[in-house]
Amino acid sequence: MASQLQGKRILIAKPGLDGHDVGAKVIALALRDAGAEVIYTGLRKTPDYIARVAAEENVDAVGLSILSGSHLELVKLTAEALKREHADDVALFVGGTIPRGDWDALKASGVDCVFDSEMSLEQVVDEVARRLA
Amino acid sequence: MSQTKSGPRDAAAARRTTPSGIEIPAVATAAMRRHPDDSAPGEYPFTRGIFEDGYRGRLWTFRQYSGFGSAEESNERYRFLLERGQTGLSVALDLPTQCGYDPIDPMARSEVGKVGVSISNLSDMEVLFRDIDLAKVSTSFTINGTAAIIFAMYLAAADKAGVPRAKLTGTIQNDILKEYVARGTWIFPVRPALRLVADSIVYANQESPRFNPISIAGAHVRDAGSSAVEEMGFTLANGLAYVDELLARGADLERFAQSLSFFFYVHMNFFEEVAKFRAARRLWARLMKERYGARTERAQQFRFGVVCGGSSLTAAQPYNNVVRVAVETMAATLGGAQSIFTCAYDEAFQLPTEQSAELALRTQQVIAYESGIADSVDPLGGSHYVEYLTDEMEVAIEGVIQEIADYGGVVKAIEDGYLQRRIARSAHERKSRVDHGESVVVGVNRFRNEAENKQVGEVFSSSASTAEEVVRKYEKIRDERDGAAAARALDTLDKAARDHGENLMPYLVDCCHAYVTVGEMVEQLKKQWGEFVEPVKL
Secondary structure, X not given: OOOOOOOOXXXXXXXXXXXXXXXXXXXXXXXXXXXXXXXXXXXXXXXXXXXXXXXXXXXXXEEEEEOOOOHHHHHHHHHHHHHHOOOOOOEEEEEEOOOHHHHHHHHHOOOOEEEOOOOOHHHHHHHHHHHHO | OOOOOOOOOOHHHHOOEOOXXXXXXXXXXXXXXXXXXXXXXXXXXXXXXXXXXXXXXXXXXXXXXXXXXXXXXXHHHHHHHHHOOOOEEEEEEOHHHHHOOOOOOHHHXXXXXXXXXXXXXXXXXXXXXXXXXXXOOEEEEEOOOOHHHHHHHHHHHHHHHOOOHHHOEXXXXXXXXXXXHHHOOOOOOHHHHHHHHHHHHHHHHHHOOOEXXXXXXXXXXXXXXXXXXXXXXXXXXXXXXXXXXXXXXXXXXXXXXXXXXXXXXXXXXXXXXXXXXXXXXXXXXXXXXXXXXXOOHHHHOOOEEEEEOXXXXXXXXXXXXXXXXXXXXXXXXXXXXOEEEEOOOOOOOOOOOHHHHHHXXXXXXXXXXXXXXXXXXXXXXXXXXHHHHHHHHHHHHHHHHHHHXXXXXXXXXXXXXXXXXXXXXXXXXXXXXXXXXXXXXXXXXXXXXXXXXXXXXXXXXXXXXXXXXXXXXXXXXXXXXXXXXXXXXHHHHHHHHHOOOOOOHHHHHHHHHOOOOHXXXXXXHHHHHOOOXXXXXX
């Protein structure tokens, strides 16, 4: 898997106030191991900020990590902000503590794939690679 | 060290280690002990517990974490839990309150009342404890970045209810150092944040001596992915940093040291978990006595609460979590915990329902009253394996403390992002071990049952109108309060903050009485101190 994501640029972002960043960092490390160039935003970024960075850095994908239960609102706001920045062609991924029951709603607001904590890192990397192929 | 003969078999295949990497002997013997420790329970260095009579004198506190939405909704839940035999309250606060944003702040958007209750001013605190006697209930607040402010507000609420401050019991987490490392609700740079922690500890010691002003927490570091040894090592290192800060501010060691308490996760490796508590208890007593010269037993004793569950719980086959929580609760009691919080089996994927929350509490009650675990003090004491692990864990934990000291201390390690990177790497390794089946998680990487992997139970949801209601009440208080008094209190706080020797707590209490909001106090202090700049290098 060392070069699956060679040449891809991915933004890993923490929208809202949730401070649990280890999952985001673990995914960032796994994507980097797979060859991607990963930008990590750090905590407490607004959807507007995330979209701006995504556009400026010309990334191929944005991964949002949310464990606070605010995923429906924050994802919708981020998807809208990406549209405003004309960056809605980037793939959008979400991970964290997302109840299965919310997956369809997230996909309806523009999310390409939802990851849960029990998926293996290989599965996550494979899925991202498949979507970016 | 002596090794048992393993014959011609492949030594590597026979070798086993705990999740922290401690060598596990096939059969432990007395000869494997590093040094004799014949201390009795209640006797220095307290390996067998801080009480002579263990749980015979008093059981641990059953403390469940709850609180969500508005102060009214939380107050209702608290009274429900107290009626069912819970003996302590634990307050969860929403993220805007934890990060110092008022409910109307753009940063608070879509987070008001989400993971806990919104408390932005004294009026919310009064509603939260309506019809609950603050002199009788022990309350624990999970709050850190704004801990000094929320503590000041609790004191102000007691003042208004006519409850003497000296009667208050409970704990405020107030452990800012681990927020920079693992939990992320920091606000100010590390040094002024440490000042607020020290100020609140000193003030609590004077004003409400039965209230624990800090709970130094390894739980979040552990849940983030570190090992049991790292959990104890990082947390004791943070504890030592608070001791140093308090001593630098001229506080009395014998007085403040007895008000320090700790907080950890219990995970699934049963004996390692039991041993880590025994080891940390001995090590802390030794550090307090030998490094700082603490003379009284109370100042040497290591007191702690635990959470059973957390990231050891799985969303797959969630009923398995009931068993995990029971095993972990037994490890906590055999390690000598003073208070236990048991997670609900559905917490891996949702807020607990009333039914799952009740089962979590019942788990503790079954263990406490039916299993006989509380009848004899430290029943695993003297077990060759447990004593061996206790010795080995102590050495390993002390090694982590030394590693941080060698780096230049906790503050530098946080400012540079050294500890944050170390935890991210540990988490990455732990995840890889589970992915490759090296660590077994039943129902996830072994014995999967795809048909059962649908979620069970009802999903609790906080009412959608909660946030609007919180904002409406917030605006009402701001309109109705004496604006001039609020401005004066805030101005006095600002002046006090400029004098580094001044204890800020009385000024924060005055602000609370004047209905100054959490966000206003934080903004005022940010103007002087600035904000923490997060190192984001991976």
